[in-house]
Amino acid sequence: MVLLVPVVLACLSMVGPFSIDTPFPAFPDMQRDLDVGHDQLQLVVSAYLAAFAAMSVLHGPLSDALGRRPVMLVSLAVFGVASVGCAVAPDLATLLVFRALQGLSAGGATIVSRTVIRDVFDGPMAQKLMSRVSVIFGIAPAIGPIIGGLLLQVGDWPLIFVFHAALGVVLAALVVVLLPETHPRERRVPLRVGDVVGGLLLVGRRAGFQRLAWSTALIFGAQFLYIGGAAIFVVDVLGEGELDFWKLFVPMIGAMMLGSWICGRAAGRITARRLVSVGCSIAFAGGVTAVLVAATPVATDLPWAVVGLSVIALGNGMTYPTLQLLMLDEFPERRGAVMSLSSFLALLLNAVTAVAVVPVVGSSALGFAVTALVLVGAGQLCWAWHCALGDRDCAVGDAPEGREPVDLL
Template identity: 65%
Template sequence: MRTTEGAAATGGGAGVAQATAGRRLLVVVPIVLALLSMIGPFSIDTPFPAFEQMGEDLGAGTASLQLVVSAYLAAFAFMSLVHGPLSDAVGRRTVMLGSLAVFVVASVACAFAPNLAWLLVGRTVQGLSAGGATIVSRTVVRDLFEGDLAQRLMSRVALIFGIAPAIGPVLGGAILQVGPWPLIFGFQAALGVGLALAVLLLLPETHPRERRTPLVPRELLRSLGAVARIPAFHRLAWATGFVFGAQFLYIGGAAVFVDDVLGRGALDYWVLFVPMIGSMMVGSWLCGRAAGRIPIERLITLGLAVALVGAAVDVAIAASPLGAQLPWAVLGVSLVALGNGATYPAFQLMLLDLAPERLGSVVSLSSFLALLLNAVTSVAVVPLIGGSALGFALAAAVGVVLGAGLWGWQRALTAPAVRMSSRV
């Protein structure tokens, strides 16, 4: 099922048909996968501009409304452990379609929430279901593609995926100009329906029956346990988790950073998300361009170096009188996002290559660790740093340093083996 760059090079009419099918595979499938991967982050921050209106309607304060994010993330993290192994057992399409159906129902429930408790239940179910599309879509790239082509396509998916956090709050603010906050969740329900149709009509099943694992809870847990026992998995998963977490600090705390630190309003979230996510998309594009030109290990090292520079710039600006002034306030985190965009697709491929026979479990467990870190950040770190630009910058710097340190540890352990193999 996996495709390499020379697979379409056949003769005659069959060759033309295969080449056409190959082009569709290389263009249509990555777009569908990227849109599927968007639903998770898109659902996180689209409601941000509506917090003030939601608070007035539901009688909730800022701290209580932060639970709208935290409940979603915690549920997403918990269920992420299930979606990947489940897709290894029953197929990718089955899991994605089932989860999208539940997501649509949960979004409708959020739209009709009469109080905060109801809304939190709906957001929890949204989180439980969104990973079926966001997480499983990543395994499809590795089901189909290998080598440099896989890196380029994973980068394309990451590039389109990166749009979601940027347009989410902007679109949320635009929807508020049309009607009240429940329309935001109505839009999310419509998005879920559209993605389900895309899976049905455009996405092939990439995990054939002969490669599936038994649908037995014990076997699913055993698969996760096998991945968890790989030491390199933890170094790589936590490395990318901490670096992405440094950027996510600004995403999960956007309501605080934009409103309190920058003193902006519901229609101004673009001042943070456009440069930050735009930089991440540029990094993802560079990762794809580097495929076959720069070794993946060197690419990660260069990307992390950019992120470290960005973290240092972020702290320096935040400690100065420019800390709450634009565009300086978002310069450092944009550089962190640039480095993160360059390394994220590469890290994902390295993780998947650790256990090719358990792709779903690898994606699930790595996603769980990252989401758990992001949920803790949203619940504990954002309230702790409050409305301080320096607090945001220092917390983000800690994440980048930890991620770079774990990558340095991984490189120190693998470099001797690489040198030995090159001599042989």
């Protein structure tokens, strides 16, 4: 179980990010074949993210009521059908419809899979396994554009979405064969609209959850700024080609994987609070570095252009697994709802970033860097606020019953 769960869950959690950026190298071909402008084609990203965010609030509560496996299997089946629809789409409007359907279904694997670890494991073991999942999960954004570029060497852009469909079939088979049901019937909640909505409201009303969720979303949002705007940053800002996306993604994701590895090694050795605080500080230092580099003549020269981003990703890798566990421990009986609502907030931020922020700041490396620094700084402030209130509650003996303050793990 310990050996299989991280691999299977990491593969499932890869569906979301992998589906976002695999088509990036095909944007010039898609723009030509669909006869649309670059700004219109950016909707291929934002439609997926908006749909993912909208449905993300339901995947977790559904898994709390029906079990983890059924939700993941149905979602993967729909994802496969939607991918085929994208492959045969004759125009942009049809492509966007099926791309949105991809987004609606991808969360069943990406979101629900993360609850399984906390269903089964506690304490340092949960942190170690969550960090291992994050390491493997981090590969997806790096290999997505690379695989997309390689597929373009043997076929046209619809082949990328055929590959998505095949991925859905393979992952469904892995769930059936290797992943047990970790949420037994006696622990499930009723499948009623009132219970689903009530559970989400219960989670969303807790201030501690909001602080942790926004800290996670904002710090990762600084990294996603470059992921969602990769087609602009790599091609327009850096002047690279369709096979050069690896120059952005490999160092960024490599740094995030290193941070996740550090997080796993730190489990049981230092508190969650100290680990997250150090990670936040490293990410902020990366944001400052990115701005300083972007203000120099080497702003668009590699590798300097991605040094600051890589440091942000290192800090994010150290904080992300632990922050997720801290959120899940806010509501042990509503883990699916916790994961859904936190994912919704992050995806909503990412969708706004992709559709509204990237087109505005994406004209220069400095625009990307300043925006990333603002996001990281805001995330660090949310974490500092959470720590300060945790200290206050601890001092007055006012921590919520059954939970320690921040340094839980």
